[in-house]
Amino acid sequence: MKLRSNWRSAQNNDAALPAILAARVDRYYRERVQEHWAGGHIMMGREPGNDALHLSSNDYLSIARHPEILDAVCANIRAEGNGLLMSGIFLHGDACPQLQLEDRFAAYMGAEAGVLCQSGFAANTGLIQSIADAQTPIYVDMMAHMSLWEGIRSAGARAISFLHNDVDHLEQRIERNGPGVVIVDSVYSTNGSVAPLAAIADVCAEHDCVLVVDESHSLGTHGPHGAGLVVELGLTDRVHFRTASLAKAFAGRAGFISCSRRFQEYFKFEALPAIFSSTLLPHEVAGLAATLDVIEREDWRRMRLAANARYLRVRLTELGYNLNGSETQIIALEAGPEQRTIVLRDALEARGIFGSVFCAPATAQNRSLVRISVNAALTDQELERFIDACDEMRGEVDMWNWPSTRRAAGRGAARAGVRQVQPVAERATA
Incomplete structure (x- = not known):
């Protein structure tokens, strides 16, 4: 096995940079x-x-080469090409495949509605932008995914971290700073630990907080037919929003947010990633629809x-x-x-x-x-x-x-x- 060393060539190929940037790049090579x-x-x-x-690989269920999924993608590419390249806010109509898939994912997760996004990162940043501002305290587990932290930053909201999976510390923070948004992962991507979701939901209900759960690493792998940890624990009515990257167990490239029907439209016309990014390509939608079939069916x-x-x-x-x-x-x-x-x-x-x-x-x-x-x-x-x-x-x-x-x-x-x-x-x- 060879050592990978082609990255080194990038160190000396920069054109002369202004000092304000050169110092930052130099610091990376010197310190790290x-x-x-x-x-x-x-x-x-x-x-x-x-x-x-x-x-x-995050292909936990080993379906990235599943023939049923590949056939659906290939057939759609031949039939539709790359489709109409435009923002998702222009999608409408009962026959729209992406909107149909949003309804399928929502039903799968026991939610009223949902939104397909370009990635899990876009789902998390867009959601937080649309539910928080500078006056909103956001209580975030210290090990929450970086996309959640970036969403807090881009919303201009106040991040108040609490110790990992420490419900007592979370409650102390809320009692000191007031009602806000609580953000956790169901399964943490760094070490595989699981959030005490039922206890967190109790605290949120008692203190009138919005609860957001990132299910990127539990959707497809946990719950009945892979519907996620929130469904497995019977918490669908107590978790206000669930987000997920579909680049994990679903082996695709998209994100999803579960929400109410009323919030679905609000999000699409408020969240910057939803407004200013192109919609999913038709073959991505077809592939995810086939993937959902496989995941629901192949419990083994x-x-x-x-x-x-x-x-x-x-x-x-x-x-x-x-x-x-x-x-x-x-x-x-x-x-x-x-x-x-x-x-x-x-x-x-x-x-x-x-x-x-x-x-x-x-x-x-x-x-x-x-x-x-x-x-x-x-x-x-x-x-x-x-x-x-x-x-x-x-x-x-x-x-x-x-x-x-x-x-x-x-x-x-x-x-x-x-x-x-x-x-x-x-x-x-x-």
Whole structure:
């Protein structure tokens, strides 16, 4: 496997930039590339070989090459081409495929109506722009997706963060600052933890707050026929808005917002991404419609995904890895400082295993990690290959001295009332 190094050529090809920008670009190469990454690049390791095990894709249900979906896309491209390229605000009529699909998604999620957007990012930023302003306090989980934070910023609203999944801290914030909008992910994309949605909904109802739940990593993978965690928990009447990227389990390129019928029209003529971006292309709509058919019908994919993820979480925990509360198909190996994460990335890739590197601003400083995205197509042999690699490399990556490992050991010692120590065999190889 070759090292990916073509990014380096970009370092010296800039035309002369004005000093105000040149200083910013130079700071990136000096502070991140040279100081943090020792002249390498945290995202650019080896090139995957033919036998690589890819654990970086969000195609959780393994449907990106499903023949039924591909046939629908190809047939539509031949029939419709790229269609009419225009803003979605001009779409109307009962025969419009995109509007029909909006109604299908809404019914699927147990909502009155919904809006298809160009991406999950556009859905989140557009929604927050349309429900908040400078006078609106927005209570946001500190691990919420960056698109939600960007929506708060672009709305000019006041962001008030609360500790991850800490309902008591959320309520304290609301009592101090008043009613507003509460924003959480159902499943957090960084570490796979799950929000305590029922308790959060209770707090929102008690304090008259709007509740927004991003279901990007639970739509398709959780709930009856994949309808999401909100449906699974029976909270559809208590969550005001659900958003989702359809580039995860739905393996497409779009976003969705569930809402009321009255809000649906309001959003389309208030949210800037809805007004000033072109609508989805016809073949994207056809592909998503076929994908919804597959996801509703093939429940075995969710069952296999859940079983694969559960197996890996149990085995990795037995090996001593701190999974930071993962309960889903997203598993984080948190090495901490970026240089340690480069060592972890290299150890995995040397064994033909490729995950996704997450570092600031996707994580907090010094909490970088390699995210493992489990999928339904993983075989028993591939699961064992990954576990064997994680077992073999613990000493090589100094796993017992990762900050995340030490945190887990500290919590375990506190619960047991005894000091946990590194196993002798592992200390000998560290």
